[in-house]
Amino acid sequence: MTAAVSAALEALYTAFADAPRPTVIPHSPLKQLDTAPLLTKPLRALTDEDLSDYHFGVFNTITEDSFAYFLPRLVELTHDETSVLCTELIYQKVAQDGWQHWPMPRREAFQSYLDAVVASFAEEAQWDTADRVCGLGSLLDDLPERLNILLQDTAAACANLLTLHENDGGNSFWDKRSAGYTRYVAWLHSDAVFQRVLEIYSTRQ
Template structure:
């Protein structure tokens, strides 16, 4: 991520520090049709932080399914999340990688590990809100956070003040690109999940519309007013 904030660097550093205590596996066992002989050596022969995104992408796509289990996933976790948050893999998509956290049962991990993961997820959200455009976009970030099982209510409340032009632009993107016919359009959404319900209710149930109206009333910059005007018809019931 370019121009990273001190809070992002601190959260990422803490993630690496906490998960450095996970023992390095001797091997990463996997389906022989999915991982070639010795393919895991590229992942194990150096520091976790130095693993190239291209080398890690293949593991990330198969982690916890056909290549490695929870122990290996926890060992690689800091680099996995760092690369996924930067959308550095190409494939798998960030939503898939962050969804592996739920599959690994991270909510039951030791308290220090849970706290480090939560701090990283919050730092990623804060970094997203801090700039526009962001890569990945806010719709991908929200869907990824939801896939972890994280409560999105407090994160949406951080967006609601629309205190910056970047925040307003993100709301515009959510309203005009991520919402259609009362549904969130990202194909990775689990539409039965609490996260989907929270985001949809926020966008169509009043809070986002109220935030947009308040911002419209106080704004004087024409480009920002245009963003808000474009977003307003999409916010509210039936959007």
């Protein structure tokens, strides 16, 4: 994780510090959910195992009342290589929560986080580029324009662009009927991206 992403995560914790710790997590009686760790552990001590069922169920079989409290930790865990949580799903939950209508401090902190994530694509080769870009597709209407950062001549940008090229929009979390997916694929198959990919491959021969 880049220093900018790390700082943005800290700011996210600060912006959401007023979200109360839940005392109960209402959920469907048809679904099992171990709420003990969620209600007793310090937020930053929660593991992906603690939050796995929660991140799948919130807004579906779990009410959304507790989402603001857990959000900073959920987002932070997406940057942990060992985590099994789905980055795409967590970002989609944020979109489902209508993040652009959050109170200003929360909205600005999350926007700064997104800006840092996009900037990191040119600074750091990442193991989950295709997953993260898929998630960003549910959050950023201008994602293709922002992804032009990957056309830069840095080792990280080259590596991340090749990852997206080879994945070819195949992530299963994409809504392939959505305008966001259509815009992303149009960018991915654009002449500018095609030419840049050729340049990268030619330098590696």
